[in-house]
Amino acid sequence: MKSYRKELWFNTAHRREYLNITAQVRSALTESGITEGLILVNAMHITASVFINDDEGGLHQDFENWLEGLAPEKPYSQYHHNGFEDNADAHLKRQIMGREVLVAITEGKLDLGPWEQIFYAEFDGKRRKRVLIKIIGE
Numbered sequence: 001m002k003s004y005r006k007e008l009w010f011n012t013a014h015r016r017e018y019l020n021i022t023a024q025v026r027s028a029l030t031e032s033g034i035t036e037g038l039i040l041v042n043a044m045h046i047t048a049s050v051f052i053n054d055d056e057g058g059l060h061q062d063f064e065n066w067l068e069g070l071a072p073e074k075p076y077s078q079y080h081h082n083g084f085e086d087n088a089d090a091h092l093k094r095q096i097m098g099r100e101v102l103v104a105i106t107e108g109k110l111d112l113g114p115w116e117q118i119f120y121a122e123f124d125g126k127r128r129k130r131v132l133i134k135i136i137g138e
């Protein structure tokens with residue numbers, strides 16, 4: 001069995017952003033030389049997510065509105081967590097959007113459905129944060 005590890009680093013301009021990282025994940029797979037196996041992609045921070053869905057701007061705005069409805073950023077004082085920090089909403093958003101995705105690798109390709117794309121979701125950005133890619137297989 002072979003394994004391959006890579007980190008992707010991000011520093012978003014805004015507090016919340018959705019980045020399509022499918023091409024970067026595909027590049028890591030090519031670098032690994034692995035053609036059959038599994039690829040794990042996870043956020044390494046507790047205020048960011050990795051998820052799979054459609055690359056459609058309206059949907060991303062819908063995610064933003066939905067998450068703000070569930071866990072509004074402001075007022076900061078509404079959260080117990082916001083004593084020394086202001087990111088309680090980001091922890092909650094990350095929890096519901098998930099930590100990681102696991103994708104099958106078949107014949108050297110990401111075995112995704114026709115509309116599936118991999119996203120990094122930032123909920124407390126404007127600083128350097130990273131995603132882990134771990135690939136195992138042969």
Ligand code: ZN
Pocket residue numbers: 081085087088091
């Ligand atoms: Zn926090």
